[in-house]
Amino acid sequence: MMAIYYLSRLAQDQPDTPETTQGRPGFVFLPFADPSRSNAAPTIQIQLPAAQNQQPMPAAQNQQPMPPQQFGWYNQSTLASFEPWKKENQLEFKSWIVELLPDRVKIVLKMWAEDDDTKKHNEAKSYNLLKPLWGTCVPSFIAEDSWEHSNSIALEYIEVPNR
Amino acid sequence: MFQIPVPVNVNVAVAFDLARGNVLATPLPPVRDALHTATSVTTSRYRLRWNRLSQWATFEDDMNNYFTNNVTAADIAALVMNFSGLQQFWNAVNESHIRTEAQIKLPFLTYAKEVHNIVANGMYGAPPPSDVHSSIVEVDSGAGSHGLVGVSDFALRNDLEGRITVVGEVKNPWKVTPEQIDQVIDGYPNYLLSLIIKEQRHSPENTMAVLQSSNSMVTWFAMPKRLASLLLCVDFASPIALMALSCL
Numbered sequence: 001m002m003a004i005y006y007l008s009r010l011a012q013d014q015p016d017t018p019e020t021t022q023g024r025p026g027f028v029f030l031p032f033a034d035p036s037r038s039n040a041a042p043t044i045q046i047q048l049p050a051a052q053n054q055q056p057m058p059a060a061q062n063q064q065p066m067p068p069q070q071f072g073w074y075n076q077s078t079l080a081s082f083e084p085w086k087k088e089n090q091l092e093f094k095s096w097i098v099e100l101l102p103d104r105v106k107i108v109l110k111m112w113a114e115d116d117d118t119k120k121h122n123e124a125k126s127y128n129l130l131k132p133l134w135g136t137c138v139p140s141f142i143a144e145d146s147w148e149h150s151n152s153i154a155l156e157y158i159e160v161p162n163r
Numbered sequence: 164m165f166q167i168p169v170p171v172n173v174n175v176a177v178a179f180d181l182a183r184g185n186v187l188a189t190p191l192p193p194v195r196d197a198l199h200t201a202t203s204v205t206t207s208r209y210r211l212r213w214n215r216l217s218q219w220a221t222f223e224d225d226m227n228n229y230f231t232n233n234v235t236a237a238d239i240a241a242l243v244m245n246f247s248g249l250q251q252f253w254n255a256v257n258e259s260h261i262r263t264e265a266q267i268k269l270p271f272l273t274y275a276k277e278v279h280n281i282v283a284n285g286m287y288g289a290p291p292p293s294d295v296h297s298s299i300v301e302v303d304s305g306a307g308s309h310g311l312v313g314v315s316d317f318a319l320r321n322d323l324e325g326r327i328t329v330v331g332e333v334k335n336p337w338k339v340t341p342e343q344i345d346q347v348i349d350g351y352p353n354y355l356l357s358l359i360i361k362e363q364r365h366s367p368e369n370t371m372a373v374l375q376s377s378n379s380m381v382t383w384f385a386m387p388k389r390l391a392s393l394l395l396c397v398d399f400a401s402p403i404a405l406m407a408l409s410c411l
Contacts, residue, residue, distance in 0.1 A: 001186065001187045001189065001279065001282075002187045003226060004275060004279050005187055005282065005296070006226045007319070008279065008283050008296040008297045008319055009233075009297075010229075011297045011319045011328035012295050012296055012297045012321055
């Protein structure tokens with residue numbers, strides 16, 4: 001109990017230290033571990049800005065869209081601005097226009113409020129089945145989140161001109 | 164005819180008879196390693212390996228220095244709870260059989276959390292100490308998530324600022340061997356331990372990390388903070404800290 005008492009005192013005044021690039025260009029990226037295996041976990045990465053990173057953006061994979069309750073959080077490597085309160089970002093029910101880094105491409109973030117991720121997986125599966133039609137008949141599927149208690153997918157944003 | 168007995172007034176003021184120093188010096192109640200009914204392998208998406216990890220070799224000295232130079236005699240002597248109350252917390256945990264990870268979490272929350280929050284945070288009418296401590300809080304996936312993305316076994320919370328200062332996991336100490344600890348320090352692939360970031364980093368107030376062991380049973384504290392950045396594992400069956408590490 002003395003050790004815990006000492007730690008609780010020590011913890012009380014310690015400031016938080018967010019991960020930084022330690023002066024290097026780029027941004028901090030926290031990769032996800034493989035949830036299906038217990039192998040070694042990845043380390044924190046520093047990724048280069050878009051201009052210095054010539055790697056093409058990967059196709060549909062686990063990204064980290066923002067959980068609905070966490071606006072403007074750290075993972076700037078994926079989502080730039082998520083401002084659901086702005087009228088111009090609001091689409092239909094629980095869908096918003098956001099920007100995807102590093103290229104600041106507009107995408108659509110679609111969310112479900114329930115903790116059950118069945119709907120998210122169903123939608124992702126459906127989009128993957130429709131892959132030949134991506135970009136022509138249906139928007140391209142970009143990613144699904146892999147956060148606990150968060151269910152969202154990212155889709156290509158298609159601007160439809162007013163008729 | 165049955166007469167409803169007169170209820171007890173549990174809200175009445177109680178004269179404490181145990182000093183803070185005596186409570187803190189009381190060993191944690193022992194628990195028993197029962198036949199395990201489940202294996203626990205960490206497969207969380209939020210696992211991250213630390214960049215650097217080193218032993219906090221001066222932990223014992225630092226702690227003794229704190230008690231010698233920072234904790235006042237008045238704080239040590241202050242009466243904070245009753246012997247019968249402490250005994251009840253103790254009996255609730257003493258010799259309990261631990262089969263799963265969930266079961267080792269319970270003794271921690273039943274004894275260490277409650278007793279700590281009495282002596283360190285003035286819970287249940289105890290006089291708080293003159294230095295301010297974070298309180299131990301439970302974490303769940305709902306409203307009690309404290310803004311964390313994941314769910315840790317417990318957390319320490321700065322109640323004045325409303326921010327989490329430590330997140331912790333409770334593990335089985337008797338499953339961690341000295342060799343495995345050396346391997347972790349030496350940076351071996353973390354089959355033993357994995358650093359899990361369960362944090363909401365959108366604001367600097369919520370930066371934290373959890374250390375999780377895949378198949379061990381130690382109480383881990385991890386604070387990737389400027390000064391401490393500490394990881395401590397406390398043997399729940401003993402009042403002595405087995406090992407303290409600092410991950411800078």
